[in-house]
Amino acid sequence: MQPLEQSEASLPVQSQPVSPRAPIGVNAAIQASRDATVIPRPRILDESSLKDRVGVVTGGHRGLGLEMALVLCELEARAVYCFDLPAEPSEEWESTQQYVRRMNNGSRLEYVSPDGRANGRLHRRCRDCETVGGEGCLECPATEFQEVLDVDTCGVFLTAQAAGRQMVRFGNPGSIILIASIAGNVAMKGEFLVAYKTSKSAVLQMSRSIACELADKGIRVNTVSPGFFRSPMTKATFDRSPDVLRRWSEGSPIGRFARPDELRGVIAWLASDASSFCTGSDIIVDGGYRVW
Template sequence: MSLLEKFSLLGKVTIVTGAAMGLGKAMATALAEAGSHIVIADMNLEAARKTAAEIEAMGVTTLPVHVDVTDEDQVNRMVETVINTFGQIDSLFNNAGIALHIPVEEMPYSSWLNMMNVNLNSVFLVSKAVGQVMIRQKKGTIINTSSMSGIIVNMPQAQCAYNTSKAGVIMLTKSLASEWAPHHIRVNTIAPGYMKTELTKPYFEGNSEMVRQWMELTPMKRPGNPDELGGLAVYLASEASSFVTGSVFVVDGGYSVW
């Protein structure tokens, strides 16, 4: 097999959570470009259907699925639907997540719990359900979206819940990689820095003092674009990364080096 052939995902099936827009959509598009069929798993079914139609025009099969990734029953039903449709799951990209800027002393406990549910507990639930399938298959790849915030504390915004949830994703990634290596399942995480997406676009267009500080602390002096993560996503989902597991890939324009 040539090097370029190792990057091919032709005929593979990938679930991407939070894939209707933003980073999830960019990752789903990149994986489809490499040949993978894509399951667009999202709370917003209308947006998921629109994204699925756009990606399907690239010549792969797509399946939009409504799912609350914090609900175990819904997650299990999603996995069942995917297996009934495709008969296999080759890759999972856990991307669904939220952010919140609230100082600790002002944070309602309900907000803390919600952050942990969406950003961390969902990764456990979806990975567990898909992992059971991959164990039976004796192969699979899982890619989790964590954040540079899982290894550093951002400034000037207060976001302890977000930072903690993403640090948890990193340790969960390492733990799953260790437990599931005997089953030929590889688990890695991409840790992005400040990315310009639909959700963060207002911050950057507002040219706020907070954004100015972000860019001053980033050696490359700019935010990342979602498609700049696509090559790494394809690498981690493909045979090109066959000896890579339990790794954290920080893509932050250099932010965490200072």
């Protein structure tokens, strides 16, 4: 083994990009020790700021999507656009918009719905997807399998592609966060959801692939894999099968369902410069479901 100094000396010299928030961390401490005009103060929250950035959240009308949209507004994104299917936003969405307005931090929440024809078609597809659930792999009809992949994989790809194109067009790189699931990571004992699990696994690999292609453009791409969160989607499942609530709660060491707001921290981190060296990663937020 070489002495430390020698091995360090043999490392190739690489240019290090300067943080747009510099000076931060220990560098800030060193500068403060040499220069009395550098005032020590916490900088970690500055690193999470999305000031002057724009956010787009597909599925931002309700559930986890709306929660994510709100956190981007709290981090001072200039505007956050929620793309979703209903022609008009719900009361819950409007209350959230009001809340953002009253925060008065320069951010705003907007709602965008596709045109009527596409709307109806997408709605039907989504309803179809929501009803796919208890079907075993030997019974799952080809059409249902294709519908789930169409919305949950192809739709995600086209959204990421559209976001990436805009970032390149405006020369303004950013962070793309794709929502996968623990259902894409493990087979989940006793849950027969072959189409959904396949679609989410595909999202994981899609994210790694896009991350490699876009890294040199400064665009970062990561996935979040939630475990079991309370949302209108999971509520529909409990209503059909109350036993699922108990089974899924007991499935993790933490032993309960997550609140939608328990995704806020990870979204804040991935969306902002605080995660500037993170791309192609999957962040699992599952109460420990996968560990036993």
